[in-house]
Amino acid sequence: MSTETATGTDPEIQVSPTAAEQALDLLEGEGLDTGIAGLRLFVQQGGCAGLSYGMRFDDEPEEDDTVYEHHGLRVFVDPASMRYIEGSVLDYESGLQGAGFHVENPNVVSECGCGESFRT
Template sequence: MSTTADGGAETRTVTVTEDAAEQALALLESEELDTDVAGLRLFVQQGGCAGLSYGMRFDDAPEDDDTIVEAHGLRVFVDPSSEKYIAGSKLDYENGLQAAGFNVENPNVEAECGCGESFRT
């Protein structure tokens, strides 16, 4: 299943800001991965004091059952079991005085732990 962020009538699993795409693409290229095929995998895993946490890694290619979101030249892969937890989320990149990194804004979250590392839907 594939979705696009640049128009069309299909529903997006996640939206990706331009800043997040630029940062991820730079990292993919530094790993010498082909950005036409490889992408950023966004997933949900068990863990943390609230029950679930986000994970991200680079993959050479999507799995057969992944949803593929394409935005600003970046391909984001989401597996079916993670999709139900992150549908409608926004992936952003924040660069602040104390920290820099990717951030997931998830409208499905009912509660987060105090440190913000885990969540519950």
């Protein structure tokens, strides 16, 4: 299997140290090998603004994925999703309203009121 690894010329997907730590804890809790497995970040149709983010753990990247590594976390992005999220930052926020992962996407032109979906 060949995976494309991000280079310095790509608009890279960044991961905050807090997000990486949280994701790695979850990966290990699932019994996955953090040296091979990773977090898949993708875009899907849905939500009131048209597109929404999805995340899941995968055992390994797909053949055409771009693979990013930040703070020990591997992030897999498929080519179709990349055009919507290139240059984004994955962060983890916690507060009174709850805790969770958040994508800071510079390509977004509008978001729905709840922040769950977006348009580019």
